[in-house]
Amino acid sequence: MQQKRNFSAKREAIYDTLASTNTHPSVEWIYQKLKPTMPDLSLGTVYRNLNVLREIGLARSIGVVNGQERFDADISQHPHFICTKCFRVTDVPVGRSFFDTSAYEYISGEYNVRIYGHSLTFYGICGSCSE
Amino acid sequence: MQQKRNFSAKREAIYDTLASTNTHPSVEWIYQKLKPTMPDLSLGTVYRNLNVLREIGLARSIGVVNGQERFDADISQHPHFICTKCFRVTDVPVGRSFFDTSAYEYISGEYNVRIYGHSLTFYGICGSCSE
């Protein structure tokens, strides 16, 4: 990512934190993670930078889970599983395709719309919460 | 709906409003719609009743769109299209299946999870917004 080279130290740290976890964290999670080693970090900066990262295409929103927006540095369109009890968000590796990729053009044709993405989310109870 | 028969006048009105539109409205939208003919309706009541309706399975959340939660009285699991410019939410009738229904058991098997639902949402620009 040559673009990353121009990042400020804080934007870099925020991106790195997001990119190095698979928890699909919230703003608050990232803030708490960085705060100890970056005591002068403010919450507003995390909000602002996640929005910047989203705008330039280095991050994506998983949606609002239990009142907080969750983010992912993995831009590829892959399904997620959300536990509605502990609110953990898990990647569902696309070892196979659940999804008919002709859907985009089909829907674009039926309706008069331009589609540029989709999100597929499964809801349920995870293993830990079932015990 | 025999259950509906026991609804209070306001819960009934809120459900009816939700059920008779295809706009996938927000709390505020329903409130504004009912307020003229129901001047003593309060916003809190709309919030409370939508949560009740969701709990008893007569409504479902489409998710948070542009900062506001959107609801649907159509419980069936069907895809939606969201215009990221005007934030209109449109049903995508499942004239065909984009979705491999073996996904649930496949994922449940791979992971140790119990799946009870999913949501499939397409993002893009609608016809009106493209002009």
Added chain:
DNA sequence: CTAGGTGCAAATTTTTTGCACATGC
């Protein structure tokens, strides 16, 4: 009388933003 439903306003929670200051080029 009791339980459930409601208005109202305050409180909570999440996210955004105005402003002054700092930093790198």
Added chain:
DNA sequence: GCATGTGCAAAAAATTTGCACCTAG
């Protein structure tokens, strides 16, 4: 010096909730 980034705190926006009251049964 200028554009960008940031801390801080206030503001905004959405949602929840405490409390008193009210109404149906």
